[in-house]
Amino acid sequence: MRNTKWQVLAFSLWVGTCLTLIHHSAWAKPHSDDPIGAVIEAAQMQEGSQIKTSTTGDNFEDTLPPIYYEKELKLGRRDTLSSLLIENQVPRQLTARALHKLQRKYNVRQLRPGQEVVVSFKYEEPNQAKLDSIFFYGPDDKKVEINRTGAKDFEVHIGKRTLQTETVAITGVIDDSLYMSAKKANLPVALVPSFANLFAWELDFTRDIRPGASFKVIYERILDEKGQFLRSGNILAAELTTRGKTYDAYRTVENGWAEYFSSKGYNKKRTLLRTPLEFTRISSHYNLKRRHPVLGYTRAHKGTDFAAPTGTPIKAAGDGVIEKASWYGGYGRYIRIKHDKKFKTAYAHLSRYARGIKAGKKVKQGQTIGYVGTSGRSTGPHLHYEVLVYGKQVNAMRVKLPTGGRVKKKGLKQFNAMVAKYQKMWNEAQQTNLAEIKN
Incomplete structure (x- = not known):
């Protein structure tokens, strides 16, 4: 260089x-x-x-x-950038000067274990290695270089990393769990929660997904300067067919905001998530004539129970303000959120509340508000979840939720062209899969 x-x-x-x-x-x-x-x-x-x-x-x-000798280092769990440099023969005083200059332009606290750092030394005499430069690519895709300009001085250059993006189309069938089936289809496991969240407003993955359901995904692969895989990017399109019905989602970006729409142009986002937990099972449905497992007599069950291990994170079903976050009789540790004039949701039997959760606190859809437990009148760890419409408890799994609008008319033609393009990619991927099976 x-x-x-x-x-x-x-x-x-x-x-x-x-x-x-x-x-x-x-x-x-x-x-x-x-x-x-x-x-x-x-x-x-x-x-x-x-x-x-x-x-x-x-x-x-x-x-x-002069000879330049580079050392490739990796940040350990207990390392700071400073300690890493000092442990690798960079004098303490020079380390302090270099990082002092760096911190004026770059926040080194965002570096995480596993971060790679290249330190270059200059040899002009035997056994006299002089620090020449420090270089790394930050997790924010910044290119960071600290060059020595004198005996005790440095200059810092911050640039944008040059990355490549490729688009990948995959198709698959769910024959066991979604995670395992996605892995077999070469969908990165890290993208499975994002895939599931695209349909969280419409589907309960514990009830609606069965073996034989099919899925399709188009996602980004981010490559580094050498064309090597760096990480997975965004899901650009997704489709899920289960019980004879197809659900789909296509990503659009407008004014810097990314949103997903169905192929018919409807926004995927709803006022409330269908379920406030990921990948759990319903242990008790909304039932007005259920025999209570503790009290032993028939008592209306005006909510949905989700069985899950103690400590499982509970998500706010929608944006809103917390009305109550305290012990509430047989409900144990309890949270109630007001979303708008029409909708409220309630969460009971929690083991504990998330940090900062209290009455009057504003929360966002998907934010962790508490953790599954068995407090109050409960036979085991689970979440009791309620949806209230104008103050009345309704069936959370059946209530109709309003949509978030449609694709704007001026962008409809472009949106339809994108949908057609991605569907063609899926067809080609399926044909490739069939050809490989035959061979």
Whole structure:
């Protein structure tokens, strides 16, 4: 990156010469901890050698450019960028100066375990490695470089990383769990929750998804500068067919906001999520004549019970304001949220509340508000969930929820073209799968 063509050529010739000298020198000593220094020292010890560690002059026969040696480091669980550099022979004072300059332009606290950092040292004399630069790609896709400009000074360059995006279409059939079936179809497991959330307003995945259901997904793969896979990107389109009905979702971006619409142009988002937990089972439905498991007599069950392990996160079914977050008789630890003039939701038998949850607090749809438990009058860990319409409890699994609008007329033609394009990609993917099965 820093060497000119002539430096690279000179370096190659010089290293070759030095290695030959080391091989023939009886007094050359190994330096396992400083391989570059060993090469320089052996060359200088060779009597009559004309090689000099100088960066000036134009005579390649008696000059040598400085050698740059890079060390690839990785941030550990208990590391900071500062401790990582110091542990790898960067002087404490230089580390402090370099990071002081960096923190003016970049927040190093966002770096996480596993972060790769490249530290470059410059050798001009044996056993005298001088810090030259620090380089890394941040988790925010920023290209960060700290270059040494003097004995104790540094300059920082922050740029945008050059990434590539490719679009992938996959199709599959659910023959066991959604996770396992997605994995078989080569859908990254990290995208499965996002896929499920696209249909969370319409489907209860514990009740509505059965073996034989089919799915299709188009998603982004993000590649680095070398074309290597870096991470999964957004889901661009998804389709799920179960019990003879097809549900779909297509991603659009307008004014910087991403939303999903059905192929008919309706916004996927609803006032409330159909279920406030991920991948659980319904242990008791809304039933006006249910025999109560604790009290032993018939008592209306005006909610839906979701069996789940203690500690499972509970999500707010929609945007709103918390009306109540306290102990509530047989309900145990209880939360009630007012979403608008029409809808409220209630959550009972919690083991604990999420941090900051209290009456008067505003919450967003999907935000964790508490955790499954068995407080109050309960026979085991589960969530008792209620939907109230104008203050009256209704069947949460059957209530009709209003949609969030339609694709705007001016963008409808472009939207329909996108839908047609993605459906064609799925057809091609299915044909490829069939051809592979036949072979």
